[in-house]
Every structure is written in C-alpha cells, then in structure tokens.
Amino acid sequence: MLRDPKLLVLLAAGSLTTMAGGVIAPILPEMIQQLNLDPALAGNLVSLHCLTIALFSPPLGLLADRVGHLRVLVPSLILYALFGVAGALVQGLVPLLVLRGLLGAASGGIAAASLGLLGNMYEGEARSQALGYATSSLTITGIAFPILGGWVGSTHWQWAFYLYGVGLPLALLAASTLRSVQPHNTKSMAKDSGSKLRSVLGHTYTLRLLLTLGLTSVAMYAVVIYAPLYLKTTIQADAITNGIVLASRAIGAAVISAFGAKWLAKKMGAPQATAVGFGLMALTLTTIPVLNQLPLILLTAVWFGVGFGLVLPALYSALANLAPRDLKSSVLAAGTGAGFLGQFLSPVLLGPVLGYGGLEGVFYGAGLIALGAGLLLFAPQR
DSSP: OTTOHHHHHHHHHHTHHHHHHHTTGGGHHHHHHHHTOOHHHHTHHHHHHHHHHHHHHHHHHHHHHHHOHHHHHHHHHHHHHHHHHHGGGOOSHHHHHHHHHHHHHHHHHHHHHHHHHHHHHOOHHHHHHHHHHHHHHHHHHHHHHHHHHHHHTTTOHHHHHGGGGGHHHHHHHHHHHSGGGSOSOHHHHTSSHHHHHHHHHTSHHHHHHHHHHHHHHHHHHHHHHHHHHHHHHHHOOOHHHHHHHHHHHHHHHHHIIIIIHHHHHHHHOHHHHHHHHHHHHHHHHHHGGGOOSHHHHHHHHHHHHHHHHHHHHHHHHHHHHHSOGGGHHHHHHHHHHHHHHHHHHHHHHHHHHHHHHHHHHHHHHHHHHHHHHHHHHHSOOO
16 A cells, blocks of 8 residues: 555645644744744644644535545645745744644645545555554654754754745645546535535534544643653653654554554454553553653553554544545544644643643543543443
8 A cells, every 4th residue: 555656645745734733843942032922822833723723624624525635635735835934934923823823724624635535545444554554654744843843943943934835746746646536526426415414423423433533632632742841850851852752652653553453453353452542541641650760651652652543543444434435525524623623622621730730630631531532432322
C-alpha cells in the first residue's frame, strides 16, 4: 500500500493538520517578545486552529461528498498555504488570530476531503490499514514539524510561517494524482444525502463513537500540554528531553498503528484490541505522577503511544463502517471535528484540575477520562 502514490499524497496532505499548530509552538516565545504580545492571549495562537478545524470539518466533509473530494481538497490546500504564509506578514495579535482561525478552517477541508478519499479507496481490512498509516503519519509529523519549525524559526520567527507554503505543491500533486479516485456521480449521490447523513449521525452508536473520539483526544492532549511541565518540575528536563519524551509517545503510536494494530485485532478481535488500547492509556496516564526517572518515563510514554495507536484507527474505522460510501467524507469529518474539539477543550477541562490538584491531579483526571471513554464505547446497547 505504501507504494501507492495516491496514498502517499493523501498522507502528506493529511499531515498538514498537525503542522498547523506544530510549526508555531516552538517560536511562540520569540513572537511574544518581538511583537510585545500578551502571553495569556498569545497562547491562543497555538490552539485556536483546533476549534476552527472542529467547526469546519463537518460542513466541508458534507460539501466534499456533494461536489467531489478534489474540489474541496485542492482549494483547501491552496488556502492553507496562503493563510499560513500570510502570518509572517502581519504584526498584531488580532490579525494573527484571524489568520490562525482561517488556517484551521482550511485544515478542516483538508482533513475532511483526505479522509473521505481514503474511505473510498479501500474497504475492510485494507481501510483499517490505511487509517493506521494515517495515524502513524500524524503522530510522526506531530514531532517532526515542531522540530522543523524551531530550527527554521531560530533565525527569525517569520521564517517558520513560510513552511506552510508546502500546501501549494501538494495541491498540484493532489490535482494530478487523485483524479481517478474522484467519484463521477456526486450529483445523484447528493439527492438524499441530507436525510441519510442525519440518519447516520443521529444513530446512538455514531454519537457514542464521536463522544469517545472527543474524550480520547482530551486525554491525549493532556500529555502534550502538561507532560513537559511535569518533567520540568520533577527532573528539570530541558526542551530536548521533552522532545525526546514526546517523540517516544509518537513512535509508540506510529509503530502500533502501522504494523501492530491489524495483527492484534486478528489475534484478539477488534473490540478487545481497542479495549487494551484504552486500558494502556489510562494506566500510563495514572503512572506518570509516580515516576521520576527518565528511562521509566520514556518507557511509559512509548506504552501510552501504543494505547493511543490502537484506539484511534479503530474508532475511525468503526465510523467508516457506519457510513454509506457517498457519505464517508461527511461522517469521518464529524469524527475529525470531534477529535480536534477534544484537543481544544483539553486545557479548558483540565485547567481547573491543575489549580486544585496540581499536575498529579491532571494526569489522574486524564486517566479517568480515558477509562471513561473506553467504558462509554463498550457499554451495553440495544
């Protein structure tokens, strides 16, 4: 499958959603200093795109199903490049926030269209494998892009924004490579798509899957936000050490998503493998507060990534199985929206816990959220 240029283009395009926040995070201190920004408000520059991705992914997924995936993917890639690069040319916080929001909206179109194309290209186990590759690419680029952004922006913070320009060549590649994947009967598909979409999204199990995706993202993003703070407090970790720990998490997720999830699902069954993933996430989150040695912390980070890598492809595959072929973009985009909304809400929900219970309380709370997500998914239903 990895020899298929169509899949490679889709994986590259989909990874731009992690680039949206990953590139700007390491240069934020320099931006605050040089632009004289309020640190409390400037933090929204890193997280605002998650909200607009969550808001725009579902309607753009519906649009992709109606007018064609490429007609959404290619313009979204172009707008992604334009809005991203434009961030280097403005100075005030308000215009930067507007551009970040627009960048998230374009990212929502990329995520919706690319997931829809993946869902239409493969069926059954092949689809699960393709979604596993997508999860792997997202986790790997989630570490690679911050490193790249910090390196490019080390000379001047504006340079990092020019990395968003990669959306333009990807738009050309998508237009030339993915044309054969485009369905030709989108007009006939759209006649009753509204009622069918309401039926699918209104289904109890679909709603449970979307809520589970959101809660899983809340727990996952707790590690991204609060683990560096905990490591700084306990072992005086520097930026490089924090990067290594986060990279270990991503490596665990990438490896299991690409190569182990399918095998484990065959051996244990898909529900059991997913339950193991939730258990690993909850266990490792609640273990973090009692660790103060770097080797054990790294091992825990790897196993947390393994758990997340088992859960995420299974949830998206379950959503894809619920959706009719002509509505896969819409349904999977709803899953994307739920995931990014969970990321945006993670500090909102866990921030008050930090004030009452400290960093230890945050990880215990995130562990309970992961456990609750698993129980929600596997609760008995009619």
